[in-house]
Amino acid sequence: MATLTRRQFLGQAGAVAAAAGLGACATTAGDIGPKSGRRVVVVGGGWAGATAAKYVRLIDPSIEVVLLEPNPRFVSCPFSNLVLSGVRGLGSLTFRYDGLRNHGVTLRHEPALAIDPAARRVRVEAGSIEYDRLIVAPGVDFQLEQVQGMAEHQDKVMHAWKAGPQTVQLARELQAMADGGVVVMSVPLPAYRCPPGPYERACQIAWYLKQAKPRSKLIVLDSNPNVISKTGLFRAAFRMYPNLEYRPSSKVVKVDPGVREVTTELGERVKYDVVNVIPPQRAGAIAVQADLVGADRRWCEVDHVTYESAKHKGVHVVGDATIGLPVPKSGTIANSMGKICANAVVQLLNGRPAPPVPPVNTCYSWVSDSEVMAVVNAYKIENGKVVQVEQKLTPGHSALYAQHAVGWADSIWADILA
Amino acid sequence: MTRRIGRRLIAAAALVLATAVTGATASAAELKGPGYEKAMLCSACHGFNGASRSDAVPVLAGMPAWYFKKAMEDYAAGRRVSPEMEPFSKEVRLLGVDALANFFAALTREASPVRADRAAAERGRAGSAKCAVCHGPEGLGDAAKRVPPLAGQPPGYLRNQMLLFKADKRSPGDPALKQLKAVMQEFSEAQLADLAQYYSSLR
Numbered sequence: 001m002a003t004l005t006r007r008q009f010l011g012q013a014g015a016v017a018a019a020a021g022l023g024a025c026a027t028t029a030g031d032i033g034p035k036s037g038r039r040v041v042v043v044g045g046g047w048a049g050a051t052a053a054k055y056v057r058l059i060d061p062s063i064e065v066v067l068l069e070p071n072p073r074f075v076s077c078p079f080s081n082l083v084l085s086g087v088r089g090l091g092s093l094t095f096r097y098d099g100l101r102n103h104g105v106t107l108r109h110e111p112a113l114a115i116d117p118a119a120r121r122v123r124v125e126a127g128s129i130e131y132d133r134l135i136v137a138p139g140v141d142f143q144l145e146q147v148q149g150m151a152e153h154q155d156k157v158m159h160a161w162k163a164g165p166q167t168v169q170l171a172r173e174l175q176a177m178a179d180g181g182v183v184v185m186s187v188p189l190p191a192y193r194c195p196p197g198p199y200e201r202a203c204q205i206a207w208y209l210k211q212a213k214p215r216s217k218l219i220v221l222d223s224n225p226n227v228i229s230k231t232g233l234f235r236a237a238f239r240m241y242p243n244l245e246y247r248p249s250s251k252v253v254k255v256d257p258g259v260r261e262v263t264t265e266l267g268e269r270v271k272y273d274v275v276n277v278i279p280p281q282r283a284g285a286i287a288v289q290a291d292l293v294g295a296d297r298r299w300c301e302v303d304h305v306t307y308e309s310a311k312h313k314g315v316h317v318v319g320d321a322t323i324g325l326p327v328p329k330s331g332t333i334a335n336s337m338g339k340i341c342a343n344a345v346v347q348l349l350n351g352r353p354a355p356p357v358p359p360v361n362t363c364y365s366w367v368s369d370s371e372v373m374a375v376v377n378a379y380k381i382e383n384g385k386v387v388q389v390e391q392k393l394t395p396g397h398s399a400l401y402a403q404h405a406v407g408w409a410d411s412i413w414a415d416i417l418a
Numbered sequence: 419m420t421r422r423i424g425r426r427l428i429a430a431a432a433l434v435l436a437t438a439v440t441g442a443t444a445s446a447a448e449l450k451g452p453g454y455e456k457a458m459l460c461s462a463c464h465g466f467n468g469a470s471r472s473d474a475v476p477v478l479a480g481m482p483a484w485y486f487k488k489a490m491e492d493y494a495a496g497r498r499v500s501p502e503m504e505p506f507s508k509e510v511r512l513l514g515v516d517a518l519a520n521f522f523a524a525l526t527r528e529a530s531p532v533r534a535d536r537a538a539a540e541r542g543r544a545g546s547a548k549c550a551v552c553h554g555p556e557g558l559g560d561a562a563k564r565v566p567p568l569a570g571q572p573p574g575y576l577r578n579q580m581l582l583f584k585a586d587k588r589s590p591g592d593p594a595l596k597q598l599k600a601v602m603q604e605f606s607e608a609q610l611a612d613l614a615q616y617y618s619s620l621r
Contacts, residue, residue, distance in 0.1 A: 055449070055458070058448060058449040059448075059449050059450075059454075061448065332462055335462050336459060336462070339458050339459065339461075340455075340459075343455045343458070355455050357455055357456060357459070357513075358509065358513075359459070360459050360462065360506060360509065362462070362463065362502055374501060374502065376501055376502050376504075376505045376506070377505065378505035378506055378508050378509035379509060380509065380512045389505065389508055389509055389512065390504075390505040390508055391505070392501045392502075392504055392505045393501065394501045395501070400578075403473070403474045403574065404474050404475075404502065406472075407463065407470075407471075407472030407473060407474045407475045408462070408463050408472070408475075410471055410472055411461070411462060411463050411464065411465055411470065411471055411472050411475065412462045412463070414465070414466070414471060415461045415462055415465070415466060418466075
C-alpha cells in the first residue's frame with residue numbers, strides 16, 4: 001500500500017469522526033505533546049490493547065506509552081453471558097483503568113480518528129500524536145448491513161456482543177418477558193469474536209428460562225451447519241435444556257421488530273418475544289479506515305512473531321481484529337498477543353530482533369449457573385508461523401472447572417489492568 | 419426462585435459499579451531476567467511473575483526448578499491429569515523448560531493472597547506432624563529428597579492435590595509416592611482441607 005497523502009489522511013479522519021457521530025472536523029492541528037524519547041501509541045484498551053500498553057511499560061519503562069480508549073471503564077466480555085442469566089452483575093465485570101496509570105501509561109479517553117503510517121502519527125480530535133511504533137487493538141465492529149432491519153433498529157434489536165449497556169438491556173428484556181414467551185437468538189458464520197460464546201449464551205438463557213419462565217423456550221438459529229466450538233460438549237450440555245431448540249443452517253438475514261419476526265436465508269420466518277441477533281463482524285472501524293484490513297475487507301493480516309501489519313510498517317495489530325493465525329478470537333489469545341507484541345515492539349525499538357514466542361489459549365464456557373467446560377490450545381512457532389501443537393477439551397462440564405474459570409478470570413483481569 | 423433471580427437481575431442491571439482490580443503488581447513492577455518473554459505467557463492464569471491470585475492455581479514464584487520441571491514432565495506424560503496443563507506443558511517443553519523453571523525459581527517466593535481460615539489452619543497445624551516428617555516443620559520441603567515446599571500455596575490448590583493423592587489419581591502407582599498416599603488415607607476430606615489451610619498460612 002502506498003503511503004497516504006495528507007488529504008487522504010485528513011479525509012480518513014473526517015470519515016471516522018462522522019461515523020463516530022462527532023461531525024467531521026478535518027482542521028489542521030499540530031502535534032499534541034511532542035515526543036521527547038521513544039513513544040508507543042496503543043489504539044484500543046480492550047484485552048489485547050490494555051495488555052500491550054501495560055507490558056511495554058513493564059518490559060522497558062524508558063518507553064512512553066499512550067493508550068487511546070474512548071470508554072472510561074473496561075467491561076469484560078468473558079463472563080458477560082452470566083449477566084443475561086442473572087448469575088453475575090455487570091458491575092463485577094467492570095474495571096477502572098487506574099492500574100495502567102500506575103504503570104505510567106498515559107490514558108486518553110477518546111477515539112483514534114486516523115492513522116498516518118508514513119508520518120508515524122495518529123490523529124485525535126485536537127491534533128496528532130507522534131509515535132515510534134503503533135499497536136492497534138480495535139476489536140470488532142458489526143456488519144449490520146448483513147442483517148436487514150438491524151442498522152435502523154439498533155435500539156430494539158440487541159447484539160449484546162460488546163459487554164455494556166446492550167448486555168444490561170437484553171437481560172432486562174429477558175426478565176420482562178412473560179412466561180411462555182419465545183426468545184430467538186442468532187449465530188453468525190465465522191470468523192467472529194469468541195467462537196463458543198453464542199453457545200454459552202444459549203445455555204445461560206436456557207438456564208434462566210428453565211428457572212424463571214418454565215413455559216418459555218429459546219430458539220437458536222445458527223448460520224453454521226453445526227455448533228462450531230466444543231461441539232460435542234455443547235451438544236451434550238444442550239440436552240440439559242429441553243426448552244432449547246437448536247436449528248443449524250438457519251442464517252438470519254432479516255429482523256423486523258414491528259412484527260417481532262426474523263427471517264432466515266431459506267425464507268423461514270420465526271416469531272419472537274425477545275430477540276438477540278449476533279451479526280457478522282469485522283475488525284474495528286479504525287482498522288478498515290486505516291487500510292489495515294486485507295483483501296476480505298474484514299480482518300488484518302499480521303506477522304506471527306511481531307504482529308506487525310502485513311500492510312503498513314511500524315503498525316502492529318493484535319487481538320480479535322487479526323486473521324491468519326490458527327487461533328480463536330478469545331480473551332486469552334488477545335492477552336497473549338498483547339504481551340508478545342509488546343515485547344516485540346520493545347526489542348525492535350532497542351535494535352534487537354523480536355524473539356519467536358507462541359501464544360496460549362484457554363477458554364472456559366459456563367453451561368449453567370455453576371458448571372463450566374473448557375478448551376485449551378498450545379502452540380509453537382515454526383518457520384515464522386504460529387502452529388497448533390495440541391488442543392484439549394475438558395471431559396465434560398463440572399463445578400471444579402467453574403472454580404478454575406473464576407481463578408482464570410481474576411488472574412487475567414489483573415494481568416490486563418492491575 | 420423466580421423472584422430471587424428477578425431481584426438479582428435488577429441488581430445486575432442497575433448496579434454498574436466500577437470495581438478496582440487490585441493485584442500483586444506493584445507500580446514499580448518490572449518484568450526482567452532471562453526467559454521473561456516466555457514465562458510471561460503463564461501470567462494469564464498464574465499471576466504476574468508467578469504470584470497466583472487464584473485459589474485453584476499454584477504459585478510459581480520461587481518454585482524450585484527441579485519441581486517445576488517434574489510438574490511439566492508429569493503433566494505432559496499424563497501422570498498428572500489436567501486438560502489445561504497437559505497442552506501447556508508440551509508448549510513449555512518446546513519453549514525450553516529450563517528457561518521457565520529457572521525464571522520462576524529465581525523469583526522471591528510469594529505467598530497466596532487467598533486468606534487462610536484461622537481456626538481451620540490451627541486444626542491443620544495440630545494434625546500436621548506426619549506431613550512435617552518430609553515437608554519440614556515450616557513446610558519448605560527438602561530438595562535433596564525431592565520433597566516440594568507447600569508453604570504459601572493457595573489452600574484450594576493444596577486441597578485439590580491431596581484429594582488426588584488420596585484417590586491415587588495423581589501419579590498413580592508411583593512407588594516414590596506410596597508412603598505419601600498411605601498417609602493421605604489416614605485423613606478425612608475435612609482434615610485434608612484443614613491441612614491445606616495450615617500449609618497455605620505458612621510464610
